[in-house]
Amino acid sequence: MNTHHVCPAALAGALDNRLRRWLQDPGRILRPYLREGMTALDLGCGPGFFTVDMARMVGPAGRVIACDLQQGMLDRLRTKISGTTMEGRVTLHRCEEGRIGWNGSADFILAFYVIHEIPDQQALYAELLSLLHPDGQLLVVEPPLHVSARAFSQSMAAAEAAGLKIGSGPEILWHKTALLTRP
Template sequence: MNFIYREQGSHVMSWRSQWTLDNPIRGMLQSPQKMFGHMVKPGMTVVETGCGTGFFTMALACMVGLTGKVIAVDIQAEALAKLEEKVERAGLHQRVETWKCEADDIGVLPKADFVLSAYMAHEVPDISAYFCRMAQCIKRNCRMLLAEPKFHVSSSSYNKEVAAAIRAGFELDKLPSIFLSHAAVLRRG
């Protein structure tokens, strides 16, 4: 049984339910610093697809520092509005740019030094098109972290996602251990 509420007729996790992924307990189990802190440095431009209400966005904004930028991408305007409130309260508004995308295309994104795709790729209607777009936006020799929930995405489905990324021009760099997750670090060759 799927415990995550989804809006009727949608395959995307509702912004109303994202509190299940945006809470302090997750921070203890999936520390952003441990997951990708070694790959994100001050001054970088980071694209986070499927940012939701901003669990990882806030950590990324701190990691990129005063001279960096986080492009926080989501399909739901309501999730982005919640994120914008959090960013404003934390004084990080100059480091985060929200980006509303469409279901069938994420759009042409700025060139990125790092891309984060956490718990969202399985919601994309055309995974091949998604990874092609990510390959276009990420700079050469830069990395993308792809993480999916083991409790929701099967190993075979995850392997298909990784294969689509490789077909789009990524190389498999590492398979990190992330709590309750399938995870791969992909490098744009």
């Protein structure tokens, strides 16, 4: 497995900028998974690069739970959506170390660039499974250099051991992706 270094809030700007938006258009990546009225969870939301588009896609009847370990990341997201229509669609949730700690049922869960930062991945996947709606989908995306093919397959083995079914995720250049569901 990789080291479990948590991306500091001071680097939030590197995660939320126009170049990334051009390379990883959140609308294009997430469109197949999100519909109006859904409840979606953005695990390790960081400064909310995906959260805002998720909130747009679930519409006024939907909800996005934006979870992060670091208050600094949640504060950046709060500032970003403050006074916008997205503010009413996003719930900010501070995770505990080793536990998401949100109780609910999500139609879609996004785990983008976060799984490798988590020490006990099998426990995390078990918690995610418990939060997933029976027809829900969990999209895992891991970065190309930081996470080796071996580390990613170990992570998928942990997901399977937790009871999730592994399917193919979308093509994102050089990235490792998987779409996980209930068996």
